[in-house]
Amino acid sequence: MKIRSLVVLLALASSFANAGGDAARAGAEKSAVCAACHGADFNTPVSADIPLLAGQYPDYLARALIDYKSGARKNPVMNGQTTALSAQDIGDISAYIGGLRGKLKSIPLQRFLSSN
Numbered sequence: 001m002k003i004r005s006l007v008v009l010l011a012l013a014s015s016f017a018n019a020g021g022d023a024a025r026a027g028a029e030k031s032a033v034c035a036a037c038h039g040a041d042f043n044t045p046v047s048a049d050i051p052l053l054a055g056q057y058p059d060y061l062a063r064a065l066i067d068y069k070s071g072a073r074k075n076p077v078m079n080g081q082t083t084a085l086s087a088q089d090i091g092d093i094s095a096y097i098g099g100l101r102g103k104l105k106s107i108p109l110q111r112f113l114s115s116n
């Protein structure tokens with residue numbers, strides 16, 4: 001494993017361990033700029049092509065942000081939004097947004113299969 005990935009993972013692990021505590025508080029400040037598009041509660045995005053984030057799994061959010069930052073996931077807006085984020089920032093932001101209440105929910109597999 002590359003050293004950089006290890007550093008990112010360690011920072012994330014410590015952030016998640018603090019979820020709801022320091023990381024979430026720091027994440028609230030660091031994600032203020034993100035609210036311009038994703039909505040102040042991260043549950044009311046300003047347009048239909050911007051995803052809901054509140055209540056998403058923190059590790060999913062972190063993965064998305066890491067991939068935008070590295071360019072593995074391509075989106076001109078989000079690639080730009082993530083260039084300046086450190087591993088600590090990503091962990092804090094993911095802990096904060098993941099801890100918010102939101103409309104995201106999983107559909108029970110059986111219901112999904114029977115409707116498709």
Ligand code: HEC
Nearest residue numbers: 031033034036037049050051061064065075077078081093
């Ligand atoms: C200018 C508007 C804008 C801003 C500001 C913005 N985003 Fe986004 N965000 C988007 C759009 C549009 C997408 C969908 C991109 C795609 O299709 O991959 C997105 C996607 C995401 C995703 C992926 C969600 C998923 O379900 O896969 C995450 C996570 C995310 N943004 C977090 C953030 C964070 C954290 C910030 C602040 C650092 C931020 N965004 C700032 C517009 C924005």
